Amino acid sequence: MGVQFVMRITFLLLLTYGLAEAAPPPMAMPGCKDTCGNVSIPYPFGMTAGCYLNDWFKIVCTGKGSSARAFLPGINMEVLEIKISNPNNDDYSYSSSFEPGIVLVKMPIIISSNCANTVPRNSSVNMKGSPFYFSSYRNKFISVGCNNMALMTASDPTVLVGCNSDCDYKTMIGRGAKCSGFKCCQTAFPYGNQVFNVNFESKDEKNKGIEKCKYAFLAEEEWLDTNLVVLHDRSYEVQLLEYVPVTLEWTVCKFNTLSPTEAVVRNAYWGSTKYGTEYYYCRIGYEGNPYLNTGCQVIFTSFGVLFLITRWLYKVIKKRNKIKLKQKFFKIMVLRQQLSSNENSVQKAKLFNSKELEKATDHFNENRILGKGGQGTVYKGMLIDGRIVAVKKCNTVDEGNLEQFINEIIILSQINHRNVVKLLGCCLETEVPLLVYEFIPNGTLFQYLHEENEDFPLLTWDMRLRIATEIARTLSYLHSTASLPIYHRDIKSSNILLDDKYRAKVADFGTSRSVAIDQTHVTTQVYGTFAYLDPKYFQTSQFTEKGDVYSFGVVLIELLTGERPISSTRSQDRNLSIYFINSLEENHLFDILDTQVSKVGNKDEIMTIANLAKRCLHFNGKERPTMTEIMMELEGVKSFCLFNQLEELEFVRNEEMGP
Structure with missing residues (x-):
């Protein structure tokens, strides 16, 4: 049974029974205006007293009609879009759970002080103390320019992230991807950060005087997909841009506004990000705003239940196909390395199944957490044969983490040394990669x-x-x-x-x-x-x-x-x-x-x-x-x-x- 088959069944069901859809549930507080221009304003956001949770979520609306603009004065940013956490949308791919609420905002491009006819901008952002965080999986850090190394500092001053670009056509050879070092480079943004600042350095001290004009910024990936050609081929046009869209994640749970009991009453679930902030979202089959007393409501009538079941089947099959593609991808990469090295050492890593590791870690219970890092969370587990192991669960399945996941398998499979942590195997069935190591009892x-x-x-x-x-x-x-x-x-x-x-x-x-x-x-x-x-x-x-x-x-x-x-x-x-x-x-x-x-x-x-x-x-x-x-x-x-x-x-x- 494939995805196309399920879609055909869904279409026939809709033709046969029809779909009686209920009126959409409210998203703003009763009596509160819920739009500013083209931006919908759901609670906990609001524009007048009593319509928002606290001052962090206060929206200032300027202008009239469709030309009105929404601003968050607490962090001094213009708002382009606000979303409530909701599992009924199809674009949720945040690890194995749903994503928190997001706000799409406009952030300025940082420009060095050496650009002709352009005023330098070094607009650092500090949102510490606020409920807003830069989204790691929806944003990328971009640097544009020649002989340019852009280094960004984040909430943790010990972590340094950046990339470098040049305009040497020799370095362009072999770099097929856009923004991969020629005139433009990109890298991932760390998890759970509320601070953004950039320092520019010269990649090559000998060529310090060559094309000093440099730019750096965070940008949403969807925007990048459309504009990477400009950044790569016509990098000089970046100076014409003043702002780019950036995605922020938000949480209200630090204010203890909704207890677990209340969440159940409102047909909502509790979720948490990889850096510890919590949020709520509607149960599958419900929609609405879990932060309002009206809560989440059933989407369909009794006839629509058939559609709901079919939708669930569609998602299950789609998820299964995703896993199969990932398995194929991993096996191809491992096989390629095995063939190139003329060794069979890669085969020493055992392939664990997901049920085995879920049981070993008590379904990845928080009490089993040994530590958290930029790439994943490590859990203590016990296998069926009684062996104690450490299981690393990757944060996301983006390209960077997949590369590091495969890289660690390949590297550790080549190493046999008593002072190197031994890799026992991996799991390719889950939505996020899992690595299994020997358990080292005495910490770091x-x-x-x-x-x-x-x-x-x-x-x-x-x-x-x-x-x-x-x-x-x-x-x-x-x-x-x-x-x-x-x-x-x-x-x-x-x-x-x-x-x-x-x-x-x-x-x-x-x-x-x-x-x-x-x-x-x-x-x-x-x-x-x-x-x-x-x-x-x-x-x-x-x-x-x-x-x-x-x-x-x-x-x-x-x-x-x-x-x-x-x-x-x-x-x-x-x-x-x-x-x-x-x-x-x-x-x-x-x-x-x-x-x-x-x-x-x-x-x-x-x-x-x-x-x-x-x-x-x-x-x-x-x-x-x-x-x-x-x-x-x-x-x-x-x-x-x-x-x-x-x-x-x-x-x-x-x-x-x-x-």
């Missing part, structure tokens, strides 16, 4: 270094030295011993897990890359954690193994100082790398060490590690040591430490035995 290195908790024992100097050595040994293996060099590209303390014996396990290979020997990885996108990213990477767009060395250097400093990579408590040097190097050069190193290091650690060993970290952070990547050299140096320190301990034990034993 970041937690032990930076979070005060009685459950986290203090890491001694010996433990820190061993952990650093294990990480270095792993990266040396990835860079030098693997069949093809693998660059991790996201080494940080939160990606280092600790097992039951507090041994390091390197995790999160979603952004890693396998590269041919003597090649570097060139990318138009810049994505990573700010304090750990190689500054040279920003200039060249080339990620080499020395980028991992820089990130490892930051982790070494964390182990030495116990300080966070970015901290507002350090008034002069928020960046830990700068703070550390300045302290080392001013002979204040021992003033900033963690107490577990300064009290127990040998001073010569500490200075050796500190100088090694400094070399890892050298601005010129060529001056940094390789991970193999780092591993050997750390193992030398570790061996020397062990030798001293044995000598000390021998001395104590001789003293006890006497002459």
